[in-house]
Each structure stands twice: as C-alpha cells, then as structure tokens.
Amino acid sequence: MGPYIRIFCFSLIGLLAAVEGHSAVIRLVPGQSIQSAVDKASPGDTLQITAGVYKQSGIVIRKSLTLIGEGYPVLDGNMEGNVLIIAAENLTIQGLKIINTGKSNMDDSAAIKFFDSKNCVIKDNILENTFFGLHFSNSSGMTITGNQIHANAIREFEVGNGIHLWKCKNSLISKNKVSGHRDGIYLEFVTKTKAEENYVEKNMRYGLHFMFSHDNSYIRNTFKNNGAGVAVMYTKNVLMKENRFEENWGSSAYGILLKDISDSEVIGNVFLKNTVGIYMEGSSRIQFTGNTFRENGWALKLMASCDQNTFRANNFTQNTFDMSSNGSVVLNTITENYWDKYEGYDLDKDMIGDVPYRPINLYSVIVEKIPAAVMLWRSFMVTLLDRMEKILPTMTPDQMIDQSPKMRPYDYG
C-alpha cells in the first residue's frame, strides 16, 4: 500500500504545481497570516481576503500578486509601523480597508508603502487613521484610483500625507478622496503623471503640494477647505484644467500658490471663496485662460517677480479686490477679461469696453500695507478715495491695465 500512496501524493503535488502555474486563487480567512500566504504564493497568484479583521502589520510583498478584499476586510496595523510594504511589478491591491498605522516620522509609517515598483494598481481601498496613506518612492506606472483616504488628526505634525509620491513617473492618480491628512496629494520629483477627478478636502496643510514635478497634468480635481489651499513650486510644464479651488480661508491660505512655476497652462478652473484666489511669485510664461474667480478676498496677487504671464478671457466676479501687487513694474499681459467692477462704456457695440480697466484699486494697496485698514472697506470715505485714484492714479501701478475689458461675462457655466 505504501508505494501507492507515495505515487498518489507525488501526482497530487504535480497537479497542484500545474494549477499554480496557471495562477492560483488563495482564500484567506481572519486568523490566517497574510505574510505566510504571500510567502507561499507564486507570482501571478490571487489572494482573496475575506471579510473580517486581520490584526497584522509589516507585511512584505516582493512578487506580482493580486490582493483582493471581499466585503472590505480590515487590515488593522495596531498602531505599529507600516501595514503593507511592497516592491514588486504588476501587483494589484483592491478592496482592502487598512486602518491604524504607526505614527512615526522615523519610518514614515504608511498604510501601503511602495519601493522600486512598476505598473501596480491600487484601487478602491479605504484607508482610515493612517499616518501616511499611500506612499510611493522610486516607482513608475502606478495607477491609484478610487481610494478613500481619511485621517482624523488634530494637529499638523501628527499626520503625514494622504497620497505621497517621491521620484515616480508615468502614473495616474484618479478619483480618490483624501481628507484630514497633512497634504492631500504630495508629489516631489514626480514626472509625466496625471491627477484627475480627485476630491481633496479639509487637510491640515495643502490640498495639493508639488515640487520639481515637471510635465504633469491636473484635471477636474476639487481642492476644498484645506488649511492653506494648494501650493506648487519649482516646476515647469504643468497643465491645470477645470479644477475647483474652494473655500480656502486664512491669512496664508491660497486657492493656489504658484512659486517658480514656468511654461504652464491654467485653463478653465474655478476659484471660489478663497482668501486669495491665485498668489504667484517668480513665475513666468503661464497662460491663464477661461478661469472663473468668484467671491474671493483677492482674486489675484501678482508679485512683481512674475513676468510674461498672460491672463486672457477670465471672469472676475464679486471679489472683494480683483488684484494686488507689490511693485509698480508690470511685465505681464492682462487682456480681454470680464471684470464685474468695470464701469466703462461700449459705444461701438463690439462688446469690448472703450476705456481700459484698472484691476488694482487704491484700497487694496493700502490694505496690503496695513491689514487693519480692511475694517474701513466699503465706507463712503474709502469709496471716494478709490474714485479719485481711478481718475488720477498716484499709488497704483498705472501700467497694470486691461486694455480691452469685456462688457459681458464669458459663459463658463
């Protein structure tokens, strides 16, 4: 009987090996170790993680596996270190709920941390109470889509970034929701990457924050009520299209802060109810077209260090101040915009005002110097002063004018 069993066993093992070669599906139930399942699996396998709580952290994956959660199984990191650490190609993580990572800046604890990976998909996961949410370094071809990332820290230093990419390229970040982190989306040395339709709100510091990240595009994202709005720096070739920047209130909060950005396009965005819609310094050759600035404190703060930027065909409505600047040098072009404060006339009926518009008014210059003076805004005295300045400009830069202001707003919906 012995030999028969031995033969049977061998053939069974052979059969299993054959099945594994055709990518096996391994089911995991709560209580089982994900790490040992990962170690046993061979590349191409699928790990199906069934619903329940898995109190495990520091799981290392170095193979191309597919991790799929059924009914959002909870991976509880027990407040210790990272939960998943990945260095792999063609890996997919879908439908997991990852909670409670460690809170440490020493190892930048994250729910999922990628090193040196390629072509991975991170899809429809829920991350709660994590230090960093998704953390990528030196990776390419990542698809990060449909994740919900939420932290509830009270102070800025107690939490990391929601989606953090460092030295990555050719990636897609889409349809994610990020809230409560330090920066919603943070990119450094990230190139040729797209961020689309993300909803980033109520983060401690910036909704979107990038540096040295060239050739990226940001389309139809919403950045709302973040501590300091959006800040982007030291980058060229950026496309920002149809994004919404809303309700960023505070003394240093900006719809978007552009510092040393060049050769870029900002098209069709909406800036609504920000303290400052766009603040820019040291930026050049940016095209601003078709944007809507509405109900901002200052629609535009254009520092004198900016040059060769063009503002064409934008709508400026109901802003407290349309524009302010810190110098009298004007190296930018402002033309064909609609300004609701424009009071000129159009005798030749070509829908373009016959007298130029001065977007900087006297009082915005005064408020820039003495912030407490904002208390007197809209008083009769101040209105009189503004009128006089309009007729005889003395303090405002007289070159800062829109030569062809539109009589009616553009219809940008």
Added chain:
Amino acid sequence: MLKLLKYALYDILKSRFALIYTVFLALVAISIYQVSDDLSKVSLSLMNIMIMIVPLISAVFATTHFYNNLEFIELMLAQPVKRSQVFLSQLFAVIIMLSLSILIGFGLPMMLWGADSSLITLLAVGIILSAVFTGFAFLASVMTRDKAKAIGISLGLWIYFSLVYDGFVLYFIYSFADYPLEKATLALVMLNPVDLGRILMLMQLDISALMGYTGAFFQKFFSSSMGLLIAGGTLMVWMLFPNFFALRVFRKRDF
C-alpha cells in the same frame, strides 16, 4: 400711550412724506434688481445707498417732524399725560414709519426677486440705523429751540458719522501703522453706528477677505458668531443711548 402713538402715526402717514420715501426706496431697489445680475451685487449696491441715504433721511425727517409737531406736543403736555409718553409716542411713530418704509420699499422687491442672508441683514441694519439717527435728531431737537439749528446739528452728526469719522480712523491707522492695531481699530469702529452696520454687512459680503487678516483676534471675531453678537449688541446700545438721553432732556425741558 397707544392712543397718542396712533394719532402721531396718522399724522405722519397723512404728511405724504412716508409715501414718497417708500416709493423712492422701492424705485431704487427695483432699478438695482433690474440692472444687477446676481444677489450679492444687489446687496452691495443697496448697501452703498442705504449706508448714506437712510441716516440722512432719518435725521432730517425726524427733526422736521419734531418741530412741525411742536404745537401738538405742547398741547399734549398741557393734558394729564406723562411727559415720557408724549415723547415716546412721537419717537416711536417716526421710527415705525421709517422702518416700515424700508421694509416695504426694499422688502417688496426682495420678495419679488429673491433675497439671501446678506439682504436680510441689510434690512435689519437699515431699521437699526433709522432708529439711531432718529434718536440723534430728537436729541438735537430737544436741546435747541431753533429748527434750523437742530437740522444743522442732525446733518452735522450725519456727515460726521458717515464721512469725517472714517477719515479720522483712516488717518489714525495710517499714522500708527507700525503698531498692532487690531483691537484699536475694532474699538474705534464700535464708536460709530454707521461703521458697525457696515461691518455687519462686510461679514456677509467680504468674509473671504476678512479671514485673510493675520491677527488671531480678528479671525476669532469674524469667524465666530461672537463678532456678530458684539457688533449687533453695540448697535443696540447705539440705538438706545441717544433716545434715552433725548427723553431725559425732554422731561426736564421748559417749553
């Protein structure tokens, strides 16, 4: 008291001034609604007009009303009614009429074409400012014996509060720009009812800009309902103070 108030009100309504004032306000509001494309622009334009016009009309009308009714008041004082009742009936009649004019003149167009919170605030500010400047006018009237002088004082107060005072504050801010000014400016604004009304409106219209202020004190003031309560409360004090003072003088005045 109620009877006196009723007769005083009848008297005002007969004078046609109430009607003209209401129609004027309504015309202004309607034309602004027609010209502007959205509500916050409407409230902005209405505010600009109201901050100037309402105190002016209130001051002038209340003074002339007091002197036109001086004979009636003197007659009433000969009757067995309390002095304070005679005075208050006249005062309330004027305030009620001015408030009604604003409510109808501005309120009807709002009901027709819609209103938002800033427009409602505008109505409230208008009514309060009417009361404040009626108080000033009555005070000026009871303290002088000459109609022209009283109107002069009322107009002076109006110019002072809507123009001169802000000039002083601006000069002050400019001169002391190097010092932390937030509390001082706020305190100075509290000393002017017109400014207070304006600040209440600013909190509705320009909150994005106001939140840009660096000082934590301002931030707290504007972002919480605290600011609203303090500004509103101080405005109430402004409403009571001149009226009360005028009443005291009236009680002791020798006609």
